[in-house]
Amino acid sequence: MYVAVKGGEKAIANAHKLLAEDRRGCPDVDELQTRQISEQLGLGVSRIMAEGSLYDKDLCALAMKQARGDMIEAIFLIRAYRTTLPRFSYSVPVDTSKMDIDRRISATFKDLPGGQILGPTFDYTHRLIDFTLEADEQVPKANTSEAGLDDDMPRVLDNLLKGEGLIQSEAVVEDEDSQAVGDLTREPLEFPANRDVRLQNLARGDEGFVLALGYSTQRGYARSHAFVGEIRFGKASLVIEPEELGFAIDIGDIELTECETVNQFQGSKTEPPQFTRGYGLAFGQNERKAISMALVDRALRARELGEDIVAAVQDEEFVLSHSDNIQSTGFVEHIKLPHYVDFQSELELVRRMRRDLEEKNISEKQAAE
Amino acid sequence: MSTQQNQVAGFSIPGFSNPIFDSTDVFRKVLSAMSRPGEIQTIKAPSAHPESLNPTSSAILLALADMETEVWLAPEMDSIEARNYLKFHTGCKVVEDPKDSKFAVVNTDTGIDVYNKLKVGSAEYPDRSATVIMMVDDISNDHDITLKGPGIKVSNTLKVEHVAQEFWYWFEENTRLFPCGVDVIFASAEQIAAVPRTIKVEHASCM
Amino acid sequence: MTQIQSEYNFAYLDEQTKRMIRRAILKAVAIPGYQVPFAGREMPMPYGWGTGGVQVTAAVLAPQDILKVIDQGSDDTTNAVSIRQFFAKTANVVTTEKTTEATIIQTRHRIPETPLNEDQILVYQVPIPEPLRFLEPREVETRKMHALEEYGLMHVKLYEDISRHGHIATTYAYPAKVDGRYVMDPSPIPKFDNPKMNMCPALQLFGAGREKRIYAIPPYTQVTSLDFEDYPFEIQKWEENCALCGAEDTFLDEVILDDQGNRMFVCSDSDYCNDRQAQGHRGEANREDEMEAAQ
Numbered sequence: 001m002y003v004a005v006k007g008g009e010k011a012i013a014n015a016h017k018l019l020a021e022d023r024r025g026c027p028d029v030d031e032l033q034t035r036q037i038s039e040q041l042g043l044g045v046s047r048i049m050a051e052g053s054l055y056d057k058d059l060c061a062l063a064m065k066q067a068r069g070d071m072i073e074a075i076f077l078i079r080a081y082r083t084t085l086p087r088f089s090y091s092v093p094v095d096t097s098k099m100d101i102d103r104r105i106s107a108t109f110k111d112l113p114g115g116q117i118l119g120p121t122f123d124y125t126h127r128l129i130d131f132t133l134e135a136d137e138q139v140p141k142a143n144t145s146e147a148g149l150d151d152d153m154p155r156v157l158d159n160l161l162k163g164e165g166l167i168q169s170e171a172v173v174e175d176e177d178s179q180a181v182g183d184l185t186r187e188p189l190e191f192p193a194n195r196d197v198r199l200q201n202l203a204r205g206d207e208g209f210v211l212a213l214g215y216s217t218q219r220g221y222a223r224s225h226a227f228v229g230e231i232r233f234g235k236a237s238l239v240i241e242p243e244e245l246g247f248a249i250d251i252g253d254i255e256l257t258e259c260e261t262v263n264q265f266q267g268s269k270t271e272p273p274q275f276t277r278g279y280g281l282a283f284g285q286n287e288r289k290a291i292s293m294a295l296v297d298r299a300l301r302a303r304e305l306g307e308d309i310v311a312a313v314q315d316e317e318f319v320l321s322h323s324d325n326i327q328s329t330g331f332v333e334h335i336k337l338p339h340y341v342d343f344q345s346e347l348e349l350v351r352r353m354r355r356d357l358e359e360k361n362i363s364e365k366q367a368a369e
Numbered sequence: 370m371s372t373q374q375n376q377v378a379g380f381s382i383p384g385f386s387n388p389i390f391d392s393t394d395v396f397r398k399v400l401s402a403m404s405r406p407g408e409i410q411t412i413k414a415p416s417a418h419p420e421s422l423n424p425t426s427s428a429i430l431l432a433l434a435d436m437e438t439e440v441w442l443a444p445e446m447d448s449i450e451a452r453n454y455l456k457f458h459t460g461c462k463v464v465e466d467p468k469d470s471k472f473a474v475v476n477t478d479t480g481i482d483v484y485n486k487l488k489v490g491s492a493e494y495p496d497r498s499a500t501v502i503m504m505v506d507d508i509s510n511d512h513d514i515t516l517k518g519p520g521i522k523v524s525n526t527l528k529v530e531h532v533a534q535e536f537w538y539w540f541e542e543n544t545r546l547f548p549c550g551v552d553v554i555f556a557s558a559e560q561i562a563a564v565p566r567t568i569k570v571e572h573a574s575c576m
Numbered sequence: 577m578t579q580i581q582s583e584y585n586f587a588y589l590d591e592q593t594k595r596m597i598r599r600a601i602l603k604a605v606a607i608p609g610y611q612v613p614f615a616g617r618e619m620p621m622p623y624g625w626g627t628g629g630v631q632v633t634a635a636v637l638a639p640q641d642i643l644k645v646i647d648q649g650s651d652d653t654t655n656a657v658s659i660r661q662f663f664a665k666t667a668n669v670v671t672t673e674k675t676t677e678a679t680i681i682q683t684r685h686r687i688p689e690t691p692l693n694e695d696q697i698l699v700y701q702v703p704i705p706e707p708l709r710f711l712e713p714r715e716v717e718t719r720k721m722h723a724l725e726e727y728g729l730m731h732v733k734l735y736e737d738i739s740r741h742g743h744i745a746t747t748y749a750y751p752a753k754v755d756g757r758y759v760m761d762p763s764p765i766p767k768f769d770n771p772k773m774n775m776c777p778a779l780q781l782f783g784a785g786r787e788k789r790i791y792a793i794p795p796y797t798q799v800t801s802l803d804f805e806d807y808p809f810e811i812q813k814w815e816e817n818c819a820l821c822g823a824e825d826t827f828l829d830e831v832i833l834d835d836q837g838n839r840m841f842v843c844s845d846s847d848y849c850n851d852r853q854a855q856g857h858r859g860e861a862n863r864e865d866e867m868e869a870a871q
Contacts, residue, residue, distance in 0.1 A: 009661070086590065191714075317714050338655070341764075345812060393594075400636070435596075495610060496607060496613075565606035566606055
């Protein structure tokens, strides 16, 4: 006799046991410590923090371990965790011009006040596998300058370029404090979206998606040639001002990567020719994300600059609705869930349509004879 | 009462004894009331409440209001005690103008000008509208008005004590705005009933 | 595991989130068929796997509820099992496979065959809540179309089907109009189930987590599947009966028995089918077995 499939509960439990075993891998190999991940796979942890939208290196390292190195799975774990956390306070805006700089470069000027600070970068490394890393190599200590850096590192776009009026000035709302900043984790995304929400969406957006869209602008889909005005990476302090206290408290530092691009702009019906801007910001060290984000941000300002919307990257519904990798991966992968009821309906329809066609052919044939 | 006492009035009034389950229970009653217009639901009220609010309207606000909702209290319902109570237990903003509110707490004496100020939402977003919580003396299924519409199998009868005829005229206008409009919850000391914007009201006297 | 779970609230969601969802549900009930935007949260299961339904259920669920979860009509499909376990764990509620015992039924892709009653709430998991989405991808546009009650495009699409195929080629997620106003997507239930939504005694709630929309059909509300006077709406019919319980009027799943093209049809609603068998109803496959046993 036919018996319908049963035992889903047991099968799931067993599959998860197997998953745990596979995650651990060969028991002869030392178990990975989360501290090793946060210290030695820091850029991966940065990405999880940025797209998971939670600044916690240890937790993100743990998520990476639990996810077996699957970054999107790790980001998912962090997102699902953060969403249940109560909110104690909102920080005051982070002042990145007062960052404790580890790296700061500009592509638009050869030299500039504050200097070009290379910092820890893969740039100019030769991408040759370093076989010595197989062993427990002692790493020589890096040299540090005795001179130290300027405390106030001038910003290329605001302090150095703006004087001549060549660059788009960012509209600062008069009464900035009363203007609530959008938060798409608290309010559903609504179109048309303002720049604050667009930037939040891109900051949480999938690195690969944002990268590809940024790249598409460079290849000619809504091209607006971009220069990196400035990239900076370092630590910025996070300050809260609890209402009941009435004064500011520094609650700690967060590592940030910031990118501001300068883009060509021929002018439009409403705006004179000038340089325009794009902005990117990511938790931790992630220049690829920050630069891509700045390119996409610039492209999405088409409406405000009176540009024609001709490419996907300028289409905010397209970009903002598909940037989130937790949403995309869930929906893409959900097609592996059972769909046999829908499929049954389609099956019946296709059979019926074929039968109709056959009957029609037969009757036409008969009519012809 | 001295001014100082007045300032702290309301903070000491306890809220739900079990905020999680009591809120759920009150929400389910409101959901039933809203889903089945005119059907009367009995609410287990919190042990205490501000003098100017009745037990069920207090319970509804405790269950549904928070820092994301603006609440307006009609002058008779407004008091420092009520404001402090709501602020302490829900964190909601008590606003000065009914047009800014998501929940407006009124009673049967409240004038129609108030209702006319309430948010009704827009054609694209009809959900961005206010909900009225009207404190009333008594609700019964006696035949004063007949309700028809979604949620009602054939028709329901309802009698809300002391509701002015003008209110029902206003409500009739309100239903014409559909999908925009305001939804109303009647709240007596222990019971609630609701009439959402979809409901057609017929008066017994007219029939 | 137990230690981790205690760090979460009853039914997983924090109270603030529940209140936000509850307010959205109340608006949804007040505006039948209209999609209320809500700030959906990330859930500990993937988007597209029922996060909308789970959030709605979590916001509605009370300790005294009895929960049933089905996927494709069955209580024992993996995703149904997983969601049921989630609530059994985080809310410690009683679960059941019996449609008649349940106070809340969360479903993916089916409406139970057993008629629902007034004391029940049916929660649908919805992947794409916007019935106009495949005709117009832009939210700004579809929202305008709903506002203006401009559903001509939908009728054009259905009519194109008729002129091409001789009948409407939509078999699931078949659009319906709620209380004569909003056209809604009933989620990917087969159109076989559409008539069950009409004047249903139970409250029906729809949650789309990824798309962050909640909508509702209040009890006893008219739900009309879109059609044309000359091409009235009709549901799927099978030439076969259920091979297990012999039911003639249920939605049937096709089960492939071998690679020779042999197949049988059984009720997709496993609880309904089991119930009928318990009452002594027998389908073809079962009768043969009994005859074999008797011999």
